[in-house]
Amino acid sequence: MTTTARPESAVTPEAAPAPAAPADPTFEELAGRVDAAVTAAAELDDPAKAVAEELQAAVEAVHKAGLVTIVRALKADESARSVLFELVDDPTVHLLLSLHEIIRPDPMTEANRVLVSVRPQLQSHGGDVTLVRIEDGTAIVRLEGACNGCSMSSVTLRNLVEEALVAGVSSVTGVEVLPNEPSPTLIPLDSLRIGADPATEGWVKAGPVADLAEGKVSPLSLTAASGSTAELVVVNVEQRLTAYVNECAHEGLPLDNAMLDAANGTLTCPWHGFCYDASSGECLSTPGAQLEQLPLRIDDGDVWIRVGR
Ligand code: FES
Missing domain, CATH: 3.30.300.130 (Fe-S cluster assembly (FSCA))
Structure with a gap:
């Protein structure tokens, strides 16, 4: 029996670490690679694009056939079905099955x-x-x-x-x-305080409540005892009256001919279409814009509006 010496180069070094396996690409990396390829394919001339599309369709057809077989087999086996459901929760698997229309998107x-x-x-x-x-x-x-x-x-x-x-x-x-969710316009409590003589507090009788018809915008011009004046509109939505300074928050133009949509509870400026919540004056077209509301009360069938202080 003869023995052969092992060549030096064939000796495996005992301490050499195994090379690290490359990390699996993330879902984002995979999706990014697809996006980049789609973008690049769009730049191709027509014949090259047709070849690329045919290649894509052919590869996808193979993948789809294989995936359908796998999914059918997992579905048919009761013990494997839970594995299938777990797999579908994985974003990459979910995307793959959705792309092949094997599962419907939610x-x-x-x-x-x-x-x-x-x-x-x-x-x-x-x-x-x-x-x-x-x-x-x-x-x-x-x-x-x-x-x-x-x-x-x-x-x-x-x-x-x-x-x-x-x-x-x-x-x-x-x-x-869903209905709008405006934040209500709150009138400071002190502006509602009525003194012994309403006239000295800036309150002006605007007329009988019956004159301010439901579903209408009524322009008024009022002057307080102090001499303060106000051009305003009173809006009646389902018998709820609100008084506003007669100036649109857009360019300050008058709202005499504003369109009141009682069903939607909106007031639309006739000039450029700014749309407001009729009850709060909050502008629905431009967040942050607002009609200026004036205190209004009804006393013994009459409407009183506070003009100045
Ligand atoms: S002034 Fe009302 S929308 Fe322009």
């Missing part, structure tokens, strides 16, 4: 995707839409900006948001718009 994701397509049209009206939730087939949304509460809202809702959501999301059959 209704919120679908609805948000649809809203992305109508958003430019809403924004062209100075508005926007936010999906709040989906409940029993009804998509509950909030309209923002110029669309919010204005007469434009019903058109916007019906023509854009509702049509798009009902057509684009199988589980949505209708849309509900």
Whole structure:
């Protein structure tokens, strides 16, 4: 029996550490790589683009066939089904199965995707839409900006948001718009204090409450005993009276011919369409803008408005 000496170069060094395995790419890295490839493919000339698209379609067809087989097998095996559900929760697996239409995106994701397509049209009206939730087939949304509460809202809702959501999301059959949530305009308590002689406190009798018709904007010009004067409008929404200085918060133009939408509780300036909450004066078109409210009280069938101090 003969022995052969092992060549020096074949001796494995005992202390050498194993090379570290490369880290798995993150979901963001994978998605970024796809995005970069899509951007690069868009720059190709038409024949090259057609080849790239065919290659993509061919590879995806293979992947889809394999994935469908895997999912079917996991679904069919009761003990493996829980593994499938766990896998679907993984963002990369979820994306992969969604891309191949093996699982449906959840209704919120679908609805948000649809809203992305109508958003430019809403924004062209100075508005926007936010999906709040989906409940029993009804998509509950909030309209923002110029669309919010204005007469434009019903058109916007019906023509854009509702049509798009009902057509684009199988589980949505209708849309509900949440009412605005303005912060109420609080009149400082001391401005409401009525002294022994109302006239000396700046209160001016504006006339019988019956003269300020429901659903109307009534312009008034009042002068207090002190000589202070005020041009104002009184808005009557469902018998709730509110007095405002007759100046739009936009360019200070008068609101005599403002449009009062009693159903929506909004007041829209006739000049450039600034839209206000009729009861609080809060501008719904431009956050932070506000009509100036004047103290108003009803006494024995007469309306009193405080003008100056
Ligand atoms: S002055 Fe009212 S919207 Fe411009």
